[in-house]
Amino acid sequence: MLPPNVSKSDFAAALQEFESAVGKEWVYSVDDDVALYRDAYSPFAVEPPLQMLASAAVAPSSVEQVQQVVRIANKYKIPLYTVSTGRNLGYGGSSPAQSGSVVVDLKRMNRVLEVNEAEAFVVVEPGVNFIELYRYFEANGHPFMVATPEPGWGSLIGNALDHGVSYVMGDNFASARGLEVVLPNGEVLRTGMGALPNSRLWHAFPYGFGPNINGLFSQSNFGIVTKMGFSLARKPAMQAEFTVSSAKSDDLYPLIGVAQAMRQQGLLYLSSAASPIRSPMGPPGIEPPPHARRARELLNRRDGGSPDEWDQLGVESGVPVSVVTGSVRGPTQIVQATLDYAREQFAKIPGAKFHIDKALRFPLNLDEIPPDQRPKIGVPSLWPFASLAMGDTRRGMYFFSPVCRATAEDLFAIRQTVREVVLDHADESIRDLFLGWILANTVYPNAFIFAYPFAITDDASVNKKYRDLFTRLVDTCAERGWGEYRTHVAFQSEVMNQYSLNNHVLRRFCESVKDAIDPNGILAPGKSGIWPRRMREG
Amino acid sequence: MNGGRLSPSLLAIAALAFGYGAETRAEKALYESSIGGVVGASNLPGKLGQGYLVYNKWCAGCHAAPYEPPPHPGEPAMLSSVSRLPLGTNIIAQRTLGAVPTALDQRIDLTSEAIGSFVRNGLNAMPPFRKTEISDGELEALSAYLTRNHSGSKSGE
Numbered sequence: 280m281l282p283p284n285v286s287k288s289d290f291a292a293a294l295q296e297f298e299s300a301v302g303k304e305w306v307y308s309v310d311d312d313v314a315l316y317r318d319a320y321s322p323f324a325v326e327p328p329l330q331m332l333a334s335a336a337v338a339p340s341s342v343e344q345v346q347q348v349v350r351i352a353n354k355y356k357i358p359l360y361t362v363s364t365g366r367n368l369g370y371g372g373s374s375p376a377q378s379g380s381v382v383v384d385l386k387r388m389n390r391v392l393e394v395n396e397a398e399a400f401v402v403v404e405p406g407v408n409f410i411e412l413y414r415y416f417e418a419n420g421h422p423f424m425v426a427t428p429e430p431g432w433g434s435l436i437g438n439a440l441d442h443g444v445s446y447v448m449g450d451n452f453a454s455a456r457g458l459e460v461v462l463p464n465g466e467v468l469r470t471g472m473g474a475l476p477n478s479r480l481w482h483a484f485p486y487g488f489g490p491n492i493n494g495l496f497s498q499s500n501f502g503i504v505t506k507m508g509f510s511l512a513r514k515p516a517m518q519a520e521f522t523v524s525s526a527k528s529d530d531l532y533p534l535i536g537v538a539q540a541m542r543q544q545g546l547l548y549l550s551s552a553a554s555p556i557r558s559p560m561g562p563p564g565i566e567p568p569p570h571a572r573r574a575r576e577l578l579n580r581r582d583g584g585s586p587d588e589w590d591q592l593g594v595e596s597g598v599p600v601s602v603v604t605g606s607v608r609g610p611t612q613i614v615q616a617t618l619d620y621a622r623e624q625f626a627k628i629p630g631a632k633f634h635i636d637k638a639l640r641f642p643l644n645l646d647e648i649p650p651d652q653r654p655k656i657g658v659p660s661l662w663p664f665a666s667l668a669m670g671d672t673r674r675g676m677y678f679f680s681p682v683c684r685a686t687a688e689d690l691f692a693i694r695q696t697v698r699e700v701v702l703d704h705a706d707e708s709i710r711d712l713f714l715g716w717i718l719a720n721t722v723y724p725n726a727f728i729f730a731y732p733f734a735i736t737d738d739a740s741v742n743k744k745y746r747d748l749f750t751r752l753v754d755t756c757a758e759r760g761w762g763e764y765r766t767h768v769a770f771q772s773e774v775m776n777q778y779s780l781n782n783h784v785l786r787r788f789c790e791s792v793k794d795a796i797d798p799n800g801i802l803a804p805g806k807s808g809i810w811p812r813r814m815r816e817g
Numbered sequence: 818m819n820g821g822r823l824s825p826s827l828l829a830i831a832a833l834a835f836g837y838g839a840e841t842r843a844e845k846a847l848y849e850s851s852i853g854g855v856v857g858a859s860n861l862p863g864k865l866g867q868g869y870l871v872y873n874k875w876c877a878g879c880h881a882a883p884y885e886p887p888p889h890p891g892e893p894a895m896l897s898s899v900s901r902l903p904l905g906t907n908i909i910a911q912r913t914l915g916a917v918p919t920a921l922d923q924r925i926d927l928t929s930e931a932i933g934s935f936v937r938n939g940l941n942a943m944p945p946f947r948k949t950e951i952s953d954g955e956l957e958a959l960s961a962y963l964t965r966n967h968s969g970s971k972s973g974e
């Protein structure tokens with residue numbers, strides 16, 4: 280495969296220049312090696328013509344090499360697509376947004392550059408993954424947790440730039456403390472105080488002078504981030520999680536209200552809302568409990584079951600109807616006082632049962648913590664994949680990831696919207712997954728984010744149906760005011776299209792920036808639906 | 818793990834005050850574990866030892882033996898989401914119905930070809946691993962480690 284509009288001879292010349300820039304063994308152009316950069320969870324797994332494939336990959340090991348790669352790409356007008364560790368499974372993996380791009384794989388830039396214990400930050404290169412950072416902390420006795428997503432093989436930088444989330448920090452991009460970026464013309468820019476030569480505060484102060492442009496480099500194609508600082512969470516003396524459950528559907532309103540009030544006071548660092556009775560889909564191969572059939576009937580009804588019906592089913596089955604959880608960490612006395620306060624607050628909701636699920640004292644004996652729970656205590660693992668990828672996930676999944684407000688009203692409303700779309704447009708065989716209540720996490724303080732998994736099957740027609748359903752969900756949610764916080768590269772133009780206020784001024788603004796700083800359109804064309812001029816007009 | 822240790826930043830300040838410079842503390846020989854945690858070096862020789870580390874870093878998180886909680890009873894969680902089998906182990910257990918040990922490093926029937934193919938092609942929900950993650954040399958070491966008890970003629974699952 281060739282990059283779009285690049286001749287065979289130019290491509291060959293460019294590959295040769297890449298080789299002299301980064302070393303022959305770090306330019307991948309034979310089919311077997313390039314194939315390693317395909318999206319392992321492609322929505323088009325069984326429709327090869329629709330897949331977005333790389334033409335080659337190049338793996339620089341320093342900022343200077345990244346600059347050279349960018350300059351060569353400009354010379355030959357070759358599109359590049361950057362990945363830090365390329366483990367963005369469910370959102371595109373390591374595959375580019377435009378076929379024929381050369382993937383810039385930054386895994387070799389894998390140094391932890393600084394750990395500052397007094398000021399609680401770390402500065403890393405893009406290739407450092409969560410599992411590696413954890414080892415580094417342990418080997419050097421640094422007292423910090425790692426803000427890992429569920430899978431620990433991804434990078435701090437790639438994850439944060441795609442607005443990734445963790446149990447430890449919640450919004451990982453919010454913990455960014457200064458970026459270093461190679462711009463599309465090969466220049467190196469440092470954001471915030473980093474722009475001051477000899478800056479003392481690059482990773483200490485959030486701004487510098489002038490516009491704060493950190494955000495311009497997240498979910499964008501305006502630069503290649505080569506270093507980034509992150510705030511760290513100290514290992515606490517204690518970390519606790521409580522659950523409050525109720526047998527009444529309507530109790531979800533005050534339950535979320537109380538949890539959010541505590542969240543807003545900075546007392547909880549994480550909370551979630553669930554309705555176990557409305558989640559009847561157990562693991563495959565395990566006989567569902569008797570109430571599950573009735574729950575399925577209610578979920579399949581257009582109104583989704585009345586509060587009274589759910590309350591009754593809850594009483595009959597003993598399964599909680601409304602649940603919130605809250606997480607606290609810090610000094611033991613503070614955690615205990617917070618738990619006491621929480622117990623008191625939730626006691627104002629008659630019938631709500633307060634339960635302390637876990638109260639872990641640090642230092643922890645890891646052996647006592649099941650591996651799938653370890654990301655919650657800042658210990659990266661791959662084990663949580665188990666819960667998601669078991670069963671008939673033949674070719675992985677991609678996610679529909681809308682966001683709603685952290686209120687029961689909005690939660691019920693978005694579930695109802697998803698139900699309506701699914702009942703109207705999805706085959707019965709694939710409905711259950713969307714009708715049941717998947718967990719809603721408030722990793723962001725005032726919003727619930729979802730990740731509805733779309734399984735990728737061996738059947739192209741089924742996959743097509745799923746993609747149509749995905750589009751319906753995106754469209755209908757947008758009509759009603761809910762957008763996605765993140766999406767697979769294949770659907771980024773589609774999702775960006777929904778953010779259309781004032782005749783798509785957001786996208787047009789991004790295009791203006793793109794054209795100004797990347798006139799050759801070499802960096803990640805199509806990322807987040809932002810296309811350079813030469814491809815918009817083509 | 819870190820209990821009782823003097824705060825490291827204090828140590829650094831003390832060192833400066835005495836004019837020795839802020840020496841970094843000696844790094845402990847710990848290695849990555851994708852189960853969650855770290856492992857020490859292996860006492861297997863050469864390539865096998867290296868393969869052990871590759872296995873722990875990239876494979877064990879999905880292909881280790883089932884998790885066994887320590888014997889003393891903890892508080893029961895109300896909303897237990899605990900799955901005690903890692904993904905790869907679970908799938909292999911389902912497919913082979915217990916005919917082979919589930920943890921890859923306890924198998925005696927894997928071939929280097931099979932290992933190479935799984936690592937570079939992936940299977941089902943398992944994605945392939947790029948050479949920037951597991952180099953050809955590391956893959957070789959991994960194969961050496963996983964076939965160290967090889968009985969001879971059998972082929973990979």
Ligand SMILES: Cc1cc2nc3c(=O)[nH]c(=O)nc-3n(C[C@H](O)[C@H](O)[C@H](O)COP(=O)(O)OP(=O)(O)OC[C@H]3O[C@@H](n4cnc5c(N)ncnc54)[C@H](O)[C@@H]3O)c2cc1C
Pocket residue numbers: 361362363364365366367368369370371372373385405427428429430432433434435436437438440441442443444445502503504505663664667668806
């Ligand atoms: C089962 C499952 C569970 C998951 N759980 C979570 C979770 O809990 N939380 C979560 O956030 N995600 C989750 N994910 C999604 C994803 O796996 C992680 O977010 C992962 O960390 C992202 O991969 P990465 O870090 O390798 O990023 P990369 O793939 O390296 O990067 C992601 C994107 O960011 C951009 N980018 C990367 N590096 C740079 C750079 N240096 N400069 C400019 N742009 C760059 C590129 O567009 C790239 O495509 C999950 C996925 C699956 C399949």
